[in-house]
Amino acid sequence: MEFHEKTISSKNIFQGKIINLRIDDVSLPDGRTAYREIVEHNGGVAIVAVKDKKIVLVKQFRKPLDNTLVEIPAGKLEKNEEPQHCALRELEEETGLIPLNLKPLCSIFTSPGFSNERLHLFFADEFKEGALNRDDDEFMDILYVTLDSALEMIQSGEITDAKSICGILLYSQFIER
Structure with missing residues (x-):
């Protein structure tokens, strides 16, 4: 059929x-x-950034959930923007890190039952220092956690964001080995 x-x-x-x-x-x-x-939705990017063997996470308030979430750094694609360019821009804006070795992990559809949003996940573990340049309405803390801690945060429900869970699990299965 x-x-x-x-x-x-x-x-x-x-x-x-x-x-x-x-x-x-x-x-x-x-x-x-x-x-x-x-x-x-234009789509977006998310980056599993690992600095000194620690995963870089951001903690920020998400109004649609009326709650604070712990996530991997991410951002939305501008119209006709290349995902790799967006990932470079977003990681520096949110964390002050400029990746030297950005590698694609996969692309996922976030909610295909009602949205065409596609997220492109990347991995980086080498950086040079850049500058924080967050949007005027963006407030967040940066966390550095070990892979074991990140996996425990997923298991305990402290990390509930799908892109972050996907990225961290991909890192644990394919990159860390």
């Missing part, structure tokens, strides 16, 4: 700085119709 859904019509509902929202009417594989609410 073909599982493709054909778009019948599309209506833009909201155009924002970070996301757009549209509703598509679709034809299902069995001939029925349905609608899909779709969040459009």
Whole structure:
């Protein structure tokens, strides 16, 4: 059976700085119709940065969750920006570190049930010092933790962010060995 859904019509509902929202009417594989609410997002990057055998994490408040999260450094892609360029920019902005050996790990879709957002994960473990240059509305602390501590933070629920869990687990399985 073909599982493709054909778009019948599309209506833009909201155009924002970070996301757009549209509703598509679709034809299902069995001939029925349905609608899909779709969040459009330019995507982003996240970096597993390891300095002196410690993973660099940031702790920041996330309004959609009304809570503070511990995450690997990350940021959104500007329109037509290359993921590697974004990763270089975001890591320096958030941590003051400029990676000398940025390596791609993988790309993931964060919520494919309703969004096209794709995150590109990178790894770096050699740096030169740069300058913090956070956005005016960005407030965060920088943490340095061992791999074992990061894995314990995932297990205990202290790290709950999907991109961070994915990046740390990839690092533990493929890079650290």
